[in-house]
Amino acid sequence: MNIEGHDLAIGYPDHTVGSGLDIALATGEVLALLGPNGGGKTTLLKTLLGLLKPKSGEVRLGDKPLVDYSIRDRARVIAYVPQVHIGTFAFTVETVVLMGRTAHGTLFSRPSARDRAVALAVLERFGIAALADRPYTMISGGERQLVLLARALAQEPQFVVLDEPTASLDFGIRER
């Protein structure tokens, strides 16, 4: 599957951050965006995620435009790892990772046994299964980053979009 941006102009209603952008990625490829603060990296990522409408141009996912996907279908293809935040309520780490399974359920459903198995497997893969019952608000910044990564993988997407993914990780974990 491919994600492509054609002749994108990105930005907010009151100002344009960048224009004339072309970008193409296939599943399994890795692309790192480097640039100064305020350069529009996050804006571009949010446009590719469909969280921000492009001011002109088009984002395509697979064989159709991104805007033709429902929010739920989109979330089954692209996952988002935001910059680390603390969160308002003290959900457990397991619950936070299970939230990655939301797009695989229906409007009224709770996570199924399979969802729990996926979440647990991802937690184990990151070596943080021991944190499962800890409140997300009470773990370190680096651990929160790993939890958000785990949540994105629990989403079982084709693409993962990461914003400042290593900002709060220590060097040992960055190497992995």
Add this chain to the structure above:
Amino acid sequence: MTRSVLPGLAIATGVLIAGLLLAFTIGRYPVSLAELGNVLLAKLSGQRPDVPAAVESVILQVRGPRVLAAALVGAALAVAGTAFQGLFRNPLVSPDILGASSGAALGAVIGIFLSLGVLAIQAFAFLGGLLAVGAVYAIGSAVRSRDPILVLVLTGVVVGALLGAGVGLVKYLADPYNQLPAMTFWLLGSLSAANVSDLLPLFGPVAIGTAVLIALRWRMNVMSLPEEEARALGVATGPLRIAIVAAATLTTSASVATAGIIGWVGLVVPHLARSLVGPDFARLLPTAAILGGGYLLVIDTLARTAAQVEIPLGILTAVVGTPFFIWLLASMQRNWS
């Protein structure tokens, strides 16, 4: 969950049962537990209770409707507060954040000003609450912003202030001997006038609103994340927000229409419930409903019995709620578990 679930729900249920027993037995006409058990069992089995007629009438006609109304109103306010705190990602939010109470207040004082009957006043209050929140939502959505939640809250504050001015105007114009005391009484909240005919108009909206919120329990967890994150996880935040606001407003408006304005319950009880079972809405909503019912039963029993005259509920909930909330702020700091 490090806290285990069962004790939390058991504690809440214990509070509700204690509240029920207190509310039925304590009062100007004391009723013993044995008499209460006798009457309720006889009622269930369809036999004549083996107690004086006055006791039966106190339990079934006088206290029964009021007890049920108190439990329902407490549950409704607690559930609505829980929903709004999650939706606005802010533990300081209460059910009247979007103007439900001020709209209901304006509806009620207009009803009193027009010398309407009790049912009409309640209908005015109910519609006032729904209309106020509808207007806030429409205005909030019409304003283009990167932070729709903030715009919504600010619109609620502004519209609430305008409605408050409207209430002030009607009170100023009202007949100071008949209408003004009625308005003041209503604005302070009370269940003293609750009777059997109030129960169905209260139960219907509260049950519907609560059922919708409980059905959406998992999505509400995700909705308490930042807007863009929730959408990236596959939640259509716009329509879901409307559903949650509508359900919570339904329960709030119905309870305000029955009992007048009772603050603090919707702010304090969700915190208590969260400290019992954690923030997952699947457990939090039922716990908050049960605990809210018990809490208001205790408060209402105090309101009936603490002094020679009835103390308005709104005053008691504030007297109990304010120190509690300050203690909460001091002890929990940034962790709102």
